[in-house]
Amino acid sequence: MNLNDTHDPARSSWVASAREPDTDFPLQNLPYGTFSAIGDAAQRVGVAIGDQVLDLGAVHRAGLLHGDAADAAALAARDGLAALMALPPQPLSALRAAVFSLLCNGTETSARAQAQAADLLQPARRLHLHLPCQVRGYTDFLASEHHTARNGQLKGLADPVPENYRWVPVAYHGRASSIVVSGTPVVRPHGQWKTAGGEVVFGPVDALDFELEMGVFVGRGNPQGTPVRTAEAHAHIFGLCLLNDWSSKAVQWWEQMLGPFLGKNFATSISPWIVTQEALEPFRIAAPARPSGLPALLPYLRTEGHAKAGTWNISLSAALQTASMRDRGAPPAVVSRTHLRHLCWTPAQMLAHHTSNGCNLQTGDLLGTGTISGPDDESRACMTELTRAGREPVELPCGERRPWLADGDEVVLHARAEVPGFVPIGFGQCRGVIAPAQPY
């Protein structure tokens, strides 16, 4: 089969659940993750297909791969997903094509794979999913002007969007150690803040928020002192995941002086599957046009003429399920629907800016997009915007209201790449339930 054919919508998998129309993981996706079997500490690299996980090491040991694909799978099985992420595009493409072929109905290799399916595939629900790799450095951008403007307005700033915003892809370094995989409960943190009455207090935080973002995993890094150009940034992007930038807002507002610190570094959740840049290829769209009237971008940030410096056609949602909704079997209620195109900076621009001073990125680094809010009310992608900082609580089914997240609330993020003529692919879920604060 043609190596470039891994997006062919006419193909489908012999794994039945991968043919369901609403699956996030059809044959055309093939995202990577790290899993362990229950009762076995060993972490292994897998590929999601429908509701199953393909064990890459088992596939390799079964002799179903050859050449570059076999080498790449062996590397992943021995050294983990980060080793795979550091590879150049060619062996990664070879591995994707080989896995596609194995899992595709009616190819030469798939009959052998199907015969050994019990050794190669395991139901995802019976596995522990871990962080895909150790996150080295974590940087979070602020790429939605809508999010920036609404926050600035809530704070009563004279200039809700500061002058530098449309020149600089604003970002801060986040905390990598506290990044957790979807499903990990998030304990309500303690923090210091100033109350409306002017008192400075320390205790379990009240104004607890989610922020709907995507994470961009760096594949190949760059040496210190060697910037990556916008045109070449795609060669350093391994893939994307969902990211929930949990925030305690009163703490963040009070501590603000050198950027977010304890207001955010207690936990950041990501989805377990990295959807590769190659899987996202059919869903590319151009970088958003710069609004008329603004000065031209500095040359190092321009995307014109760089086919892979744009963004992707990815729609996203955040849903909320309270404890009482869960008890009654009510599904999570969608509170936000938005789209990656609402961001004014693309991942390629973020990567070019981050390295423009010679800062070295490393395999396993994660770049957050910032809250992906759009212009409409529906696309407000955090509680702060949705509730106007707690003043207008979100109304939930069953009559509950939320100015902020309450203990027992679970936030579920989703995303899906869609474009006519191709099979839609999804990102799985990024879930996290708020656990009560522990005594300090």
Next chain:
Amino acid sequence: MNLNDTHDPARSSWVASAREPDTDFPLQNLPYGTFSAIGDAAQRVGVAIGDQVLDLGAVHRAGLLHGDAADAAALAARDGLAALMALPPQPLSALRAAVFSLLCNGTETSARAQAQAADLLQPARRLHLHLPCQVRGYTDFLASEHHTARNGQLKGLADPVPENYRWVPVAYHGRASSIVVSGTPVVRPHGQWKTAGGEVVFGPVDALDFELEMGVFVGRGNPQGTPVRTAEAHAHIFGLCLLNDWSSKAVQWWEQMLGPFLGKNFATSISPWIVTQEALEPFRIAAPARPSGLPALLPYLRTEGHAKAGTWNISLSAALQTASMRDRGAPPAVVSRTHLRHLCWTPAQMLAHHTSNGCNLQTGDLLGTGTISGPDDESRACMTELTRAGREPVELPCGERRPWLADGDEVVLHARAEVPGFVPIGFGQCRGVIAPAQPY
């Protein structure tokens, strides 16, 4: 010999250079670092003694250590310094006592060590010194109110020291990947800033600064969700080093919105030797008194009654040597003299604050103190303060003037812990020379 006697000023080493009165590394110091021999890629853990480095693995293989000390040295030799840093205090004390005994004149074990000195010791000048360990997370505090106030005044802020400053140990997450060891040239970065004429430009930065800080290396970490109390913070501090937080100030001021990012993340230099908390024991001083008139600290930040939550009696200096001074053999000219007591937050308070929301610290994390400026002009610990943001250039010997750092300038940081009745100990040097910008 008495295990608690490793600070005894009556003892001295059979290594002659460790008896020089101005050595940073007398017998009572014994800092840890990571080195390799020239032409040998293998990185090894060593202890600085005078102008020599003791190879901990060689000492272990020679059978000169026993019990906990032998186990600790074996661990370091096999897994690197980070493995040693993660140990609890008891084996670390045992190793310190054993190394002290080996290097001390007239002890039982020292005769054997001295007989094998050629195998155990190597002159530091013939070795490559590396980062002591991989820095996991890097957080930089802003613990000098004097630095904060002078910067606020230069910016013309109505409140140069914001209201939250005396409540919150303000900090931001820095970039770990670009931390380099002393001696690594620092390439002048490119950056984006707004000129005095109002134009936004991108190019090699002009306003390049050093910032004299100390770094606190975390030994044992804490699990996510489990804060470390101020009283217990000392049990998580492995030791201290020098830190130069290189900054391009015009970039930092222009990008400022979520804290320092490209203005600082191109490079941070640290000294190669970690002076352990145990070595610093005689030099402890209490946390600075809170100025009268301020509200009491929140309980979680109080140090009263916690003997090890204070700071240390450490004086510091920064010196500058231009290329032409180097050519003429002129020594670096001291431009700043300051003291750790000028900070208003102690390392224990920093660690307690950082973890107060459950954020997990890990072995090998580095906490920067922030620029250690004091009240006097002499104690201004960066160019921004010394030159009032370039307006009043520093006058150097030979008639040179510097509004900011120029290509070829080398910055040399020093620090020394001193207290009557004990042998002073130093931190070695943290050096870095500015290399010209590379073409973008």
